[in-house]
Amino acid sequence: MRLYINDVAVRDGFQIEPRFVPTATKVELVDHLSRTGLHKVEVTSFVSPKLVPALADANDVLAGIERVPGVVYVALVPNIRGVQNAAATTKKPDEVNGVVSASETHNRANINRTHEQSLAELPTMVKVAHDAGMKITMSLSTAFGCPFEGHVAEDMVLRFVEHFHEFGFDGVSIADTTGMANPRQVEELTRKVLERFPAPNETYYTLHFHNTRGMGLANVIAGIAAGVHSFDGSLAGLGGCNFAPGATGNICTEDMVNMLEDMGYDTRVDIAKLIACAQLIPGIVGHEVPGQVMKAGVTMHLHEIPESLRQ
Amino acid sequence: MRLYINDVAVRDGFQIEPRFVPTATKVELVDHLSRTGLHKVEVTSFVSPKLVPALADANDVLAGIERVPGVVYVALVPNIRGVQNAAATTKKPDEVNGVVSASETHNRANINRTHEQSLAELPTMVKVAHDAGMKITMSLSTAFGCPFEGHVAEDMVLRFVEHFHEFGFDGVSIADTTGMANPRQVEELTRKVLERFPAPNETYYTLHFHNTRGMGLANVIAGIAAGVHSFDGSLAGLGGCNFAPGATGNICTEDMVNMLEDMGYDTRVDIAKLIACAQLIPGIVGHEVPGQVMKAGVTMHLHEIPESLRQ
Structure with missing residues (x-):
């Protein structure tokens, strides 16, 4: 089965690093990632440089990277202003990715909007992106739980996905923003989403998991069982959790790929x-x-038989 | 569904620590663990104190701990000498756990025996343990892959499990010693084992996973799907990998329990x-x-709503 793997490290990982990563380093890393077989690479975000100084070089990163045919280059956009800025840059991303939280409290904390305010601007975001020749997808954050509110109702998730379909988004990412999802919940909720709003293509739905409580790769398996083909990860497991110092953030891309390839899936990576x-x-x-495979080697990385056992 | 959780940190974790953990500390930790609802606690091992100085205090640990009714106290024994020493100690463990590797190379490296030599002494190990009133189980190491040989034939695993049944062991642990198992393999192989050699009781089979490549908790889910009810973990994810500095060892017990409880399983922990x-x-x-939940809190550990969002 073909699976599609996306990496978000350059955006989601670097954005919380206290030390600014030089633009040239970001560009070089993206250029390496472009040649690994990844489906999408999220390279930056069009947010306020005051709020996220780590990604203040969005225009330069997009201008500097080499576009490898077949790879989709993505930038995150928290609002209309973000889409406009992405549309206005010299070398536009192929795709922008908006964000809204299924939990209203998290939505207000993250992008300073009520649900009503978010929903009101989504159709314009789609129009501005499409007019500029960019695809636009939506991420639904805290879809499996909210660090403030706790339980998030499945109906709330289904309602947002319905809106995203109606508004003409090109894809939907269902995100476990703070690692609260468990495999049973992932399989049940994702199955409902896919049954109610069938995917027009294999990469319409993406699952975005965090490994905050160690369940990330188990959730990927549950997502595949529910019918999803596209998954986000972060190189080396880069990233963290805003709510728990020392806890990990996104699942690790290469750990995910190693597992999926071992299981016989075709990731092309x-x-x-x-x-x-x-x-x-x-x-x-x-x-x-946090990456494990980068330390242990791929599963079939074998070791020398001890001297004493050799004839 | 009732699941049984065993912790091996005091043995499998402490044995590779360069700093000797004082006996009193081990005893205190076991006494705490005894009151958490765990099914088994592996407290020490009867191995050569020259080879494993970290566990040279096996007799004192077993004499010092308080036995809580319902908890099974386990000691690892690599050979007949180990069973004899366990049988001879003042306060015997309830259960001893022997070990043999499905890969012959690993068996020779780990316990200095060929398969033939291991198989030859197993019936005596059972007899000595049972004569002393101890239960005895067997761990089959490298059942899902060997760091020297790579692929391990399923038939080899099935043949060993058959021997363990014939010899009258009280339980069988199937172990992924260096984190090479993937969820598809776990489900397929475990299903074959259980079909061919049905479990006489819910805790006859245990799965023992390492998280060396991040697949540990996903493998637990696969094991449950195949029909296993008993799982080993190590507190705080303590332990490591002999073959990869910096890589993790055993799966983390509390991360596993958090996931299983979230999924609605009854661990009693x-x-x-x-x-x-x-x-x-x-x-x-x-x-x-490496433990994650100890840093992030349980899934429903909620955070204060930011000041700015409160009325």
Whole structure:
């Protein structure tokens, strides 16, 4: 079965690093990632440079990277202003990705809008993106739980997905923003979404998991069982959790790819090249990262038989 | 569905710590773990104190701990000598756990025996244990892959399990010693084992996973799907991988319990008490540990709504 793997490290990972990653380093990393077989690479975000100084170089990153045919280059946009800025840049992203939280409290905390305000601007976001020749997808954050409100009603998730369809978005990402999803919940909720609003194509729905409580890769399996083909990860497991110092953030892309390839899925990703990219990360950010396969090697990375056992 | 959770941190975790953990600390930790609702606690091992100095205090640990009714106290035994020593100690473990590797190379590296030599001594191990009033189980290491040989034939696993049944062992643990198993493989192989050699009781089969490549909790779900009810973990994710510096070892017990309880399984484990135990570990070993839930809190650990959003 063909699966589509997207990496968000350059955006979701670097955005919380205290040390600014130089533009040239971001560009170089994206250029490496472009040659690994990934489906999408999220390269930056059009947000206020005051709020997220780490990504203040969005225009330069987009202008600097080499576009490899077949790879979709994505930028996050929190609002209409973000879409407009993405549309106005010299080298536009192929796709912009909006964001709204299924939990109203999280939506207000994250993008300073009520649900009503968010919904009111979504059709314009679609129009501005499409007029500029960019695709636009929507991420539904806190779809499996909210760090403030706790339980998030499935109906709320279904209602948002319905709106995204109506408004003409090109794809929907269902996101477990703070790692609260469990595999049973993922399979049940995702199945409902796909039954109620069938996917027009294999990459319409994406699942975006965090590994905050260690359930990330188990949730990927549950998502596949429910019929999803597209998954986000972050190189080297880069990223963190705003609510828990020391806890991990996004699931690790190369750990996910290693598992899926072992299971016989076709990700089209060259795991050796991806690991080589991951091994650049500790040097770039100056600290340890959660990725496992980059330390242990791929599953079939064998070790020398001890001297004493050899004839 | 009732699931049975066993912790191996005091044995499998402490045995590779470079710093000797004082006997009193081990005893105190076991006494805490005994009150969390765990099914089994693996407290030590009867191995050569020269080879594993970290567990040279097996007799004292077993003499010092308080036995809580309902909890099964386990000691690892690599050979007949180990069973004899366990049988000879003042306060015997309830159960000893032997070990053999499905890969012959790993068996020779780990316990210095060929398969033939291991099989030859197993019936005597059963007899010595039972004569001393102890139960005895067998762990089949490298059942899902060997760090030296790579692929391990399913037939080899099935043949060993058949022997364990014939020899009268009280339980069988199927172990992914270096984190090579993937969820599809776990479900397929475990299903074959259970079909061919049905479990006489719910805790006859245990699955023992490592999280070396991040697949540990996904493998637990696959094991449940195949019909297994008993799982090993290590408090705080303590332990490591002999073959990959920096890589993690056993799956983390409290991360597993948090996931399983979220999914609606009945583990009988008090997750708050278990997390309290896990939080002792960094102080005991003097370094960071891989456990996630101990850092992020349980899934429904909610956070204060930001000041600015409150009326």
